[in-house]
Amino acid sequence: MAEPRLWTPADARDWIAVPDADSDKYSRGVLGVVTGSDRYPGAAVIGVEAAIRTGVGMVRYLGADRPANLVLQRRPEIVTAEGRVQAWLIGSGMDPGKLTREESSLLDSALHGGEPVVADAGSLRRVAAGAHQRAFGVDESWRIVATPHVGELATMLSGLGSPAEVGAIRADPVSYAADVAARLGIVVVLKGGTTHVVAPDGDAITVSGGSPWLATAGTGDALAGIIGALVATNAERVLADPGCLASVAASGVLLHAAAGDAAAAEGPLAALDVAEAVRGVVGGLLR
Numbered sequence: 351m352a353e354p355r356l357w358t359p360a361d362a363r364d365w366i367a368v369p370d371a372d373s374d375k376y377s378r379g380v381l382g383v384v385t386g387s388d389r390y391p392g393a394a395v396i397g398v399e400a401a402i403r404t405g406v407g408m409v410r411y412l413g414a415d416r417p418a419n420l421v422l423q424r425r426p427e428i429v430t431a432e433g434r435v436q437a438w439l440i441g442s443g444m445d446p447g448k449l450t451r452e453e454s455s456l457l458d459s460a461l462h463g464g465e466p467v468v469a470d471a472g473s474l475r476r477v478a479a480g481a482h483q484r485a486f487g488v489d490e491s492w493r494i495v496a497t498p499h500v501g502e503l504a505t506m507l508s509g510l511g512s513p514a515e516v517g518a519i520r521a522d523p524v525s526y527a528a529d530v531a532a533r534l535g536i537v538v539v540l541k542g543g544t545t546h547v548v549a550p551d552g553d554a555i556t557v558s559g560g561s562p563w564l565a566t567a568g569t570g571d572a573l574a575g576i577i578g579a580l581v582a583t584n585a586e587r588v589l590a591d592p593g594c595l596a597s598v599a600a601s602g603v604l605l606h607a608a609a610g611d612a613a614a615a616e617g618p619l620a621a622l623d624v625a626e627a628v629r630g631v632v633g634g635l636l637r
């Protein structure tokens with residue numbers, strides 16, 4: 351396995367799609383979002399806020415009523431009607447053991463739809479079960495980015511029939527992430543104090559340096575929203591060259607770390623502060 355590459359702000363800058371005079375909300379990219387639940391409605395609010403502050407043409411939110419109402423309360427810009435999307439963000443704030451039939455069906459539609467997908471939390475078991483592979487074959491399933499923390503990676507490994515202790519994963523994170531990435535044909539973003547982005551071919555990118563104040567509830571939901579927005583706004587490039595999905599994901603991790611630093615500069619941060627701070631980080635990279 352090659353040495354992990356360190357991602358830089360200049361690398362991330364290349365994946366910020368800047369609108370021009372010919373752009374419209376559709377051409378910029380629409381992100382479909384299936385996140386949140388009655389149990390964890392806040393995850394939907396945090397992810398959507400992070401996505402729109404990263405920059406996207408439109409967010410279509412298709413979750414349950416309680417999170418949908420909270421999302422709309424904070425962001426009336428969000429559209430809750432079905433329609434075409436360029437990418438999906440799924441699973442944050444969803445409990446895989448307590449999904450309603452409607453939620454299960456929304457997750458499966460996103461995984462089987464053919465668009466790139468950012469799969470978080472409650473959707474990871476489905477990804478580990480290989481539903482996307484059965485639909486597309488392993489070679490065409492590069493379009494999925496999974497964002498587990500070590501506990502969730504352990505669950506994915508169990509689902510793949512290779513259980514591993516969390517301690518063992520922490521001791522050798524890139525190898526375990528690479529194993530899951532290769533077997534499922536997906537990009538794995540293994541979150542932690544240092545985050546590793548690993549492609550199915552074993553190429554690894556390391557992003558370190560985010561403030562330890564990021565260790566607070568909901569910051570992973572913000573990360574998923576940031577990556578979702580980047581994938582939606584780069585969907586054409588991703589579909590033309592799925593191999594670039596790891597670069598898009600690494601750029602999202604870098605924006606998230608920088609937003610964490612910006613938010614932490616003012617004192618202890620909350621996840622929504624991180625989502626709000628992405629705007630300034632993107633603006634700074636573009637100056």
Ligand SMILES: NC(=O)C1=CN([C@@H]2O[C@H](COP(=O)(O)OP(=O)(O)OC[C@H]3O[C@@H](n4cnc5c(N)ncnc54)[C@H](OP(=O)(O)O)[C@@H]3O)[C@@H](O)[C@H]2O)[C@@H](O)CC1
Nearest residue numbers: 390391392393442443444471472499500501516567568571
């Ligand atoms: N406001 C909201 O709506 C919020 C909603 N949220 C939503 O909540 C849902 C549950 O997500 P979750 O991550 O809290 O719990 P879960 O997936 O059950 O795994 C936890 C187990 O894994 C282990 N573990 C090991 N290392 C770990 C690590 N670094 N970080 C975390 N865990 C680690 C550890 O086990 P242990 O090592 O203690 O045996 C632990 O018991 C999910 O849908 C998420 O989106 C949250 O985002 C918060 C804000």
Ligand SMILES: Nc1ncnc2c1ncn2[C@@H]1O[C@H](COP(=O)(O)OP(=O)(O)O)[C@@H](O)[C@H]1O
Nearest residue numbers: 499541542543561562564565567568569570571
């Ligand atoms: N000590 C730390 N230093 C820097 N970043 C961290 C640290 N701990 C966690 N993070 C980041 O915070 C986020 C936490 O995500 P996650 O574990 O999914 O929490 P949640 O489910 O509550 O959103 C990840 O992006 C992770 O990389």
